[in-house]
Amino acid sequence: MRVGLLSDSHGRAARTRDAVRLLVGRGADILLHMGDIETEEVLDQLAGLTAHVVFGNNDDEISLGRYAASIGLTVAHPLGQLSVDGKTIAFTHGHLGSSLRDWRGIDYFVHGHTHQRRDERREGTRIINPGALHRAPVYSVALLDPASDALEFLDLGE
Numbered sequence: 001m002r003v004g005l006l007s008d009s010h011g012r013a014a015r016t017r018d019a020v021r022l023l024v025g026r027g028a029d030i031l032l033h034m035g036d037i038e039t040e041e042v043l044d045q046l047a048g049l050t051a052h053v054v055f056g057n058n059d060d061e062i063s064l065g066r067y068a069a070s071i072g073l074t075v076a077h078p079l080g081q082l083s084v085d086g087k088t089i090a091f092t093h094g095h096l097g098s099s100l101r102d103w104r105g106i107d108y109f110v111h112g113h114t115h116q117r118r119d120e121r122r123e124g125t126r127i128i129n130p131g132a133l134h135r136a137p138v139y140s141v142a143l144l145d146p147a148s149d150a151l152e153f154l155d156l157g158e
Contacts, residue, residue: 001084005142006026007093007112008132010058013041015133015156017142020045022154026143029083034112034130035059035077035093040067047071052080056093056113081106087146094129107146116154117142126151 004023009016018093023031031049035056043064046053052074055061065075074080079092087107094113111118115136118129128151131140139156 001029001085001146002027003128003144003146004031004088005034005144006031007034007130008036008056008115008134008136009038009042010036010132010134011035011038011042012134013039013045013096015139016042016045018156019133019139020049022156023141023143024049026152026154028143030082032080032089032091032110033097034091034110036065036112036134040064043068043071043073046073052076052082053121054078054080054091054092054093057095078104085147088142089146108144110144119151119153 006019013020031046031051033053035054036058038058043149054077055067061077068075078096081113089108090106093109094111106125114129117131120127130142133139141154143152
C-alpha cells in the first residue's frame with residue numbers, strides 16, 4: 001500500500017484538490033494530512049477517500065474535527081498512528097512540542113508545520129515532512145511505500 005502525505009494547506013482547497021489527485025493518480029491508497037487545514041473546503045477534497053487528519057496551530061480543531069468526522073475522515077488529533085504493510089507510521093502537525101523520543105521504536109514519524117521538506121533517519125526512525133501546499137518556494141506532497149521504504153516528493157509547482 002502507498003501512503004500519500006500532505007500538509008499545510010492553509011485553506012487552499014483548489015491546490016489541495018490538485019495534490020490529492022496527484023497522490024491518488026500515483027497510487028496512494030491512504031492519505032494523511034498533517035494539519036493547518038483551516039477550512040471545510042480543504043477537508044472536502046479528502047471526502048470519499050481513506051484519509052486521516054490531524055490539526056495544526058491554525059486550525060479550529062473542534063469545528064473542523066466535527067466536520068471531518070461527518071464526511072467520513074478519521075480524526076487522529078493531535079497524534080495519529082497506524083500500521084501499513086507491517087510498518088508503524090506516527091503522524092502529527094508538529095506545533096505541540098511532540099518529540100521523536102516519544103516515538104522511538106516506530107518506523108516512520110511524519111509531521112508538517114515547518115513548510116520544509118524533510119527526509120532523515122534518527123535512531124531507526126525515518127522522519128518525513130512532505131513540504132507544504134502554501135507559503136513554500138515549491139508546493140509539494142510525498143508518496144511513501146512502507147513495504148519498500150521508498151519515498152518520493154512530488155512537486156505541484158509554485
